[in-house]
Amino acid sequence: MGKTVIELQNIKRDFIVGDETVHALRGVSFSIEEGEFVTIMGTSGSGKSTLLNTLGCLDTPSSGEYYLDGISVRKMSKPERAILRNRKIGFVFQNYNLLPKTTAVENVELPLMYNPAVGASERRERAIKALQNVGLGDRLEHKSNQMSGGQMQRVAIARALVNNPAVILADEATGNLDTRTSFEILVLFQQLHASGRTIIFVTHNPDIAQYSSRNIRLRDGHIIEDTVNKNILSAKQALAALPKNDEE
């Protein structure tokens, strides 16, 4: 097996809401190796959003240790975590979160804008390459409001890839898409997985688990299931099996 990208040791996260203390995570431990495609599932209130925020270095745990690519995150300051996110993590959101009225290339360039080590020409080069990787090589200069949902999500994935992150965090990345487009995006994720990317896909849709290599299930802040998927389905085949759209 490859090296460990993510290691959680007894992560707890408490929120104080009024007088009550809400235990969102009550001791979560697992580790993820390089090249895994992990789905994290759970109903709302299971703590999966909090876990995602923790994994994405947007939040720090109340107790426990979190190592991202071997770096301890727990004691980091906000600016340090911002830099860590910039170098190690690629986010894909449910509602794409592209900059409005901005071209695909400029959207993809965004994470590199906050990395002073990357110059303007390299930035553009990498952005174009990332867009080509997600199959949008012919839509570089299209603005975000001229694209379909699937295309926008591809741009978002390209943006997550452009900084060559240790892990891609997808938050309900197919939640806003119709079935066909969802499968297209899943195909893309499987391709990325095949090329060795580490992907964590947070969802409440149990179907998606079938296409990933490992499945973690949360309930009430605990892990209730952590299984390796022996029989990974091919999203490509599922896409082919879908009934053809009438419009096409």
Add this chain to the structure above:
Amino acid sequence: MNISNLFKIALRALANNKMRAFLTMLGIIIGVASVITMLAIGQGSKKSIQAQISEMGSNMIMIHPGGEMRGGVRQDPSAMQTLKLENYETLRNECTFLSAISPNVSSSGQLIHGANNYPSSVNGVSIDYLKIRQLTVESGEMFTEADIKSASKVCIIGKTIADNLFTDGSDPIGQIIRFNKIPFRVIGVLKSKGYNSMGMDQDDIVLAPYTTVMKRLLAVTYLQGIFASALTEDMTDYATDEVSRILRREHKLKATDDDDFTIRTQQELSTMLNSTTNLMTTLLACIAGISLIVGGIGIMNIMYVSVTERTREIGLRMSVGARGIDILSQFLIEAILISITGGLIGVIFGCGASIIVKNVAHWPIFIQPWSVLLSFAVCTITGVFFGWYPAKKAASLDPIEAIRYE
């Protein structure tokens, strides 16, 4: 995070909202343009007043008889007979700080030439008067000492008089004009000086030897005033002290007595007019400054709304690795870019408006470089000052909440 990237980010953000950026700028544009125009008008009138004062003779000293108390009643100074011709002669002989001195007696009445007549007054003066008032004879010549000695009935007239009496355009030189039934021969015409800053026609003037006016027109022995010039403008104070000392001696005033004459200098006049125009300039600048502040508040207002509107964008930027300081810088740069661009456009508009005022309203205009720099600096500071609070607010957003903000 390098600064050029921040500029690029801020520029892209502004370019995406051109209308909003323009509307925000509008306040600054109007503010800066009005500051520059108002200051230009204020400075312009100040300059023109200064120029007119120096045209009138900046080192001029005017001596008039003072109002005297008679039985507790203050008398009209012009009715006083305390300033005598001897005083003039003593001053002329003794004063060391004066370069020129002339008595002044004037008689008003109707000037008549042929079928034309014009109301004016004849000023009885000495030859020095031309130097004191900075007048020049354009055609003909000035009367001479001999004319003064013999109280000749000769005169020199201004442009307005010439135009009104010699309506057919004939040469006034050598012609006879009558003033209160006394015939005067015109021997010179003065060069036109136009109106002064107080709207007085400086060409409405008739000069005659003071002896002529005193003996033949008024039949008096006292003077209405003495005009003099100090050697230089800086020596005006010494000169007035000296004149005052000599006049007190001549009038045999005791140390406890008040002066029975008043001495005025152009410096007083220029100080007075300057303080008036300064007040006006300050007032105009204040009004314009307020509009600049309102423009600044406009920036703050729109930036503040824009932070709320762009919460998701801010959350996204933070999640892809923007630190608080990066967000702060971005919003601050946006505010500064808006105010600087607005400032630049405002400077252009302000200069344009000043030129229009100059050409259309014929007001004197002077655009002082410091006023341009000042308003430019003020609007940059405005940008930083009013951009800071919204930028701070943007930077302190929690990325987790911001990214899911609806």
